Amino acid sequence: MSHPHPELSDPPEPPADGLRIVALGGLGEIGRNMTVYEYGGRLLVVDCGVLFPETEQPGIDLILPDFDYIRDRLDDIEAVVLTHGHEDHIGAVPYLLRERPDIPLVGSRLTLALLEAKLTEHRIRPVTRVVGEGDRSTFGPFDCEFLAVNHSIPDALALAVRTGAGLVLHTGDFKMDQLPLDGRLTDLPGFARLGAEGIDLLLSDSTNAEVSGFVPSERNIGPVVDEVFRTAQERLIVACFASHVHRVQQVLDAAVANGRKVCFIGRSMVRNMGVARELGYLNVPEGIMVEPKELEDVPADRLVLVCTGSQGEPMSALSRMANRDHQQIRITDRDTVMLASSLIPGNENAVNRVINGLTRWGARVVHKGNALVHVSGHASAGELLYVLNMTKPGNFMPIHGEWRHLRAHAKLAALTGVPDENIVIAEDGVVVDLVEGKASIVGAVPAGYVYVDGLSVGEVTETSLKDRRILGEEGFVSIVIGIDSSSGKVVAGPEIHARGAGIVNEDFDEVLARIDQVLRDAAGDGVNDLHQISQLVRRTVGKWVSDTYRRRPMIIPVIVEV
Amino acid sequence: MSHPHPELSDPPEPPADGLRIVALGGLGEIGRNMTVYEYGGRLLVVDCGVLFPETEQPGIDLILPDFDYIRDRLDDIEAVVLTHGHEDHIGAVPYLLRERPDIPLVGSRLTLALLEAKLTEHRIRPVTRVVGEGDRSTFGPFDCEFLAVNHSIPDALALAVRTGAGLVLHTGDFKMDQLPLDGRLTDLPGFARLGAEGIDLLLSDSTNAEVSGFVPSERNIGPVVDEVFRTAQERLIVACFASHVHRVQQVLDAAVANGRKVCFIGRSMVRNMGVARELGYLNVPEGIMVEPKELEDVPADRLVLVCTGSQGEPMSALSRMANRDHQQIRITDRDTVMLASSLIPGNENAVNRVINGLTRWGARVVHKGNALVHVSGHASAGELLYVLNMTKPGNFMPIHGEWRHLRAHAKLAALTGVPDENIVIAEDGVVVDLVEGKASIVGAVPAGYVYVDGLSVGEVTETSLKDRRILGEEGFVSIVIGIDSSSGKVVAGPEIHARGAGIVNEDFDEVLARIDQVLRDAAGDGVNDLHQISQLVRRTVGKWVSDTYRRRPMIIPVIVEV
Incomplete structure (x- = not known):
């Protein structure tokens, strides 16, 4: 688990007439956006993206949301709504469809076209449903309305979800270019209309919440x-x-x-x-x-x-x-x-x-350091205030951001008059229930990193990564010893091999002598348990490396019985 | 060698009445500043700093300049002048003094005090000589004048060096705060006086040459x-x-x-x-x-x-x-x-x-992203122009910077009227001779990275780092096989161990069978050379990992003779 919540326990059963919201990605991080809405026992998933690894995840190709929370309930999914075609919103769809290929994918024409081109490479033919701004469609108990938003890719949509628990506006990524090249503005009048109707919960893009002012066109x-x-x-x-x-x-x-x-x-x-x-x-x-x-x-x-x-x-x-x-x-x-x-x-x-x-x-x-050759795709603080003021949400939950962005966005919401007790700052896996017009945190579920490395998904674990980090920083020293299984005598080795440890072969004479001594002492003391011998060797070599080089490579004793 | 110069060859003998300048660090990088001046067979070293490693140098503590160029000529060093007390200017001094402890260290009071506190931890008692702004001291053939410069540490100095080859001004790191807290301004009048005398070569700090305008006070x-x-x-x-x-x-x-x-x-x-x-x-x-x-x-x-x-x-x-x-x-x-x-x-x-x-x-x-809690310690382009205009150098060589900074500074020099043919952009190890008022590149010497890792200096090589990068990205798989030295038969193993490779022990059955087959085939073909067997095993395991997982961990066969 990348974001443990020791203070939160398993959530209770979903409330009868409440809407449950669980982000499996995108909260406390920028990437792998995925939010699961649950109402009346049915699920609606919004976005299903990937996170790109950092240096702390060496060798990893992609990081996916953890599907564990919904794995046993894949048949309850009414649809996956994709707000736009960026990798951090659609990149994990192929992995979700491996688990149930016929989940309906809902999105704009360009979003679905980009996703389908990608799915073709994964040899998946999905079930799709094209929607556009102004459309209103029902997926099980979820009454969905789509609104145009402007972003750094065409044809992005925001999503309004109506259920018995109220009206939720989920912006997805957006910016507020007032003179967009394609003339397609973020639908503020639509936001205002929903605000007049009464938005019970607003989930809004926090990426640039720390940046004051307005994004240039x-x-x-x-x-x-x-x-x-x-x-x-x-x-x-x-x-x-x-x-x-x-x-x-x-x-x-x-x-x-x-x-x-x-x-x-x-x-x-x-x-x-x-x-x-x-x-x-x-x-x-x-x-x-x-x-x-x-x-x-x-x-x-x-x-x-x-x-x-x-x-x-x-x-x-x-x-x-x-x-x-x-x-x-x-x-x-x-x-x-x-x-x-x-x-x-x-x-x-x-x-x-x-x-x-x-x-x-x-x-x-x-480049952007010496010329205006780029503008951000995400609304800045000044623009986020417009959205907050137009939507007047009963409850507010910042999404799409690291802690610093979520907190900054929460502060903006408070400044526009959303009461502190109605602002919910959640991390991945935190369970939020919207009941009778009030959103609250009620527990947490696992929402750890799932690593894609080569062909494997989820097989590379935190333990593997910890090993990689040690190996990558310090290298390793392995010591191979052959022991006669009947007599317990050393019949081969010790042989030492070091890689990446910055120790050259000529340096081994001293430690080989020390190992010999340790093995002789062990034999003298009647120690013949292979695990014990292995531990003695590990300690001897570890101490030698530490004393001689002040380094801590991985020490790997290999005792083979002959 | 981090910066090879395939196009440059070994330099000729230094010219009889010329000044030779070789930077062993600080050109093409920000850090480990060290410049060697040579005149009449004698050497003057300016600064001797460290570079901090990046992710491409995993596990490394520090990177030093390569002292090879001066290693056989340590007795020719008249002095090491330290322009100020930052690590990238003084941090490698302890390592240089290990090779000749009595090299005179020259610098301001604070610079030497910080350096001595550091040397005490290395148990070195250096030979020092305190200088201050306005002082003029001779070190062998080098007539040195010290000028005050303002920087993000007090008591920084620029250095003017007069030899038979002319007058060189070496700024060190500086900025141009016109209302410094301690009232100690960069000595522009001094720069102007030297300019009037005739500066043959200016070496000036390029760190902020890409940043337009002026640094706030x-x-x-x-x-x-x-x-x-x-x-x-x-x-x-x-x-x-x-x-x-x-x-x-x-x-x-x-x-x-x-x-x-x-x-x-x-x-x-x-x-x-x-x-x-x-x-x-x-x-x-x-x-x-x-x-x-x-x-x-x-x-x-x-x-x-x-x-x-x-x-x-x-x-x-x-x-x-x-x-x-x-x-x-x-x-x-x-x-x-x-x-x-x-x-x-x-x-x-x-x-x-x-x-x-x-x-x-x-x-x-x-933080600096949301409040003015930091200002840079290095002059920006607007300020660098003042220095160029006041010193009117005959030749110009940008120092302290990556390629982007050196080129930007060179462009500024050209704008102030320094002729293109008198602007020298050099990398670490490039040999520049100042002869009869003209600076030119005449060759190159090795100036690679010397890595400090734990107690060892220079023992961790590029090969070790390459191993670390592979291990850190992909982990390793080792295969231990015991072979009877007389019969050539396998008497132990194969045993497989994988760490950081994301392969679990249960997965090994298939590849163990493949190895067994390969060993049997080899025995059948009469192959008994251990190296050959080792290569066969490496290829078998490598292919299996690549086919099964699309990964390329380090494969390490260990064949022990019993």
Whole structure:
């Protein structure tokens, strides 16, 4: 369990006419958003995303929500509503569908199209239901209304859920761009209408709750992109998220205006932009695209490459270019590189390495640190206040955020007049019941990390990770000893092997002598239990390493019986 | 070698009347600053600092400059000049003195006092020579003049070096606070005087060359600190660098003004503030200090704790408080915590974890993200232009910075009129000769990372680190097999052990069968070379892990002869 709640116990049975809300992810962390609503014995799941690992989870590919809470009740799920197509909201769906493939997936046209492209790679054909803003649909006891919200991906939706327990507004991720490129505003009038009806509980995006003021419009980036196009000496390389359709649209528009051809680089960029184009979310002017194999035919100053890698991912095309490791593209001092994206916390080092690498070869690097080439996808404090004031919720629960963001958002809610006792700050697994217009914490369920590593899901445990952390920091020393099973005498070894411990083979003479002595003493004392011998060896070697090197590698005695 | 220069070859013999400059650290990186000047066969070293490891150097304590370039010439060193007392400028001195203990150390009073306190812990009694601003001293052929510079530690100095090859100004770290708390300004008039005399080469601090504008005065922090004191509900905890005397002074002043007692927590804070107080750099009002053991006797709202840990160091008192792991101090929602320091790149995750931990328990956390509780110690671009314009250098070499900072600083120099051909951007190990008023790159020498890990220096190699990275990401699988030395038959095992690989013991049956088969086949084919058998086993297990789990742990076959 990543977030134990020693102070909270198992929850009681759900109240007869209450709505139960349990987030299995997204509270106390940014990522793997998943909220389970329960009413009248039926479940509605909102979002099912992944969390990307940090350095504390070495070797891990993805972190999923723990489905244990609903594993025995998969048949009770009426639907999974996906608010938008980002990985931290849809990425865990393939893993949930492995457990019950016919759970209905509900979302907007683009959201479902992106999800289906992904599910195809997992060889899953899902049951889907497209909805749009203004739609109202019933899933079992859940009467759902969908509202448009603006975000850094098109076609995002907020969700209003009506049950016998009242009206809940779940915003999903959103921002409040008042001049959005596609004209699709966050539906504040709709929020106001629901507020007038009486919102019993508001769950709202906390990502930027600590940031004061207002997020600039995506529109402000256009002139900056244009300026970079105009001043780029020769080749231009733009890195951004593979889902940021509007950002890519701005690059395409600038390419047309400046007479450059565009080439998409990388699987996810090609796939997502293909989906967006097909559905009409991305307008690709005739004849502007070139294929990677045609790059040689286009003069460098007539070219713009669009790729991922803006987070410094080591295997990305951009990282390989920065290391002069890329087969096709060799960075020179005539190149301009634009990182047109945010810097996700945790990736600072990796991005810095890419910027330094590109700079080393003389490229001009434009990034959010030196130009307005990115605006956040999440509403800031000033904008969150609008939502709170328009919705006037009876109860408030901040979602999508770490502790610092949840607390900051709670403070904003209090400032707009939500009574302290009606503000619920919960972590993953905390059980919140909405009964008779009052939301309260009633217990907690396990909601630990489930690790995806290679093909395995959930098999890599905290113990494995602890081993990895020790091995990664200190390496190991193993001691192999063969013991005759009848006589108990040492017949082979001890042999010592060290890896990553910074100890070279020549250093082993002294400790081998010590082990020999310990084994002789043990034999003299009549010790013949293999486990005991193993412990003696471990202590001897551990002490030697600690005294000699002040280090604590993993010590692994292996006693084989011959 | 961390920065190989395949394009550069061994340098020629130093020119007869030229000055040779080789940075062994600090170019292409922020940290382990060390520059070696050579003239007439004699050496002058400026600074000798450490670099703190990143996640790519797991388990490493410190990274030193590679002394190989000067190892055979230690007796040629006239002096080591230390520009100020930060670890990235003095931290490697103990390791250099191990090789020749009587190298004269030259620096300001505080710099040498901090260094001596550190050397005492290493049981070294150095040869020192105190200098101050305005002093001019000769070390062999190096005629050195010292000038005051303002920085985030008191008593920092710039260095002007005159030799037969001309006049060089080496700024060290500096900023340009025009209203410094101690009234000690960066000596711009001195820079101007040297400029009028004719500076042949300027080496200047590039850390903030990418940041436009000007750094606010340290004085601006006072009112913010005061406000935090006034609004802190009960206990106040301030975390900052253990060397930031002026910051601590502001806390002491605010404590007096607000009637609070102060307690220093942590060895380095106690040691450094003791030194600063003794030398008169820190003014500690009578009766304001309390000892940790007296904390119980002071009411929480009359108390301020000053500790380190502002970078999220996992073993620091502050991290332990954030985890509710600290023996004495238990964070509650009545506590206020102020992180009054910068966020060193690479520490973002760790600091975020501390802020979230403290916030989780309800503490109010004030940090540079939400209040002006820190200003940088390094001049920004706007200020660097002043220095360039005042010194009018014949040649310019940016120092103290990663590639992005060096290139940005070079661009500033070009804008002020330094001709492109007189701007030298070098990395660690690049050899620069100043001859007849022209600085040029003439070659390169090795300047790789030297790792300190526990008691060993330089023994942990890139190979060990590569092993650690694999072990840390993927764990390992070892296979022990006992083979009879005369018959060549397997007499023990195979036994398999996996750690950190996410493979549980129950999974081994299949691969054990495969190994058995491989061993039988090998015996049938008459293969009895242990190395060959070992390779067969490695391949078998590696393929099994890859097919079954899509992972690549380290595979370690151990064949013991019985």
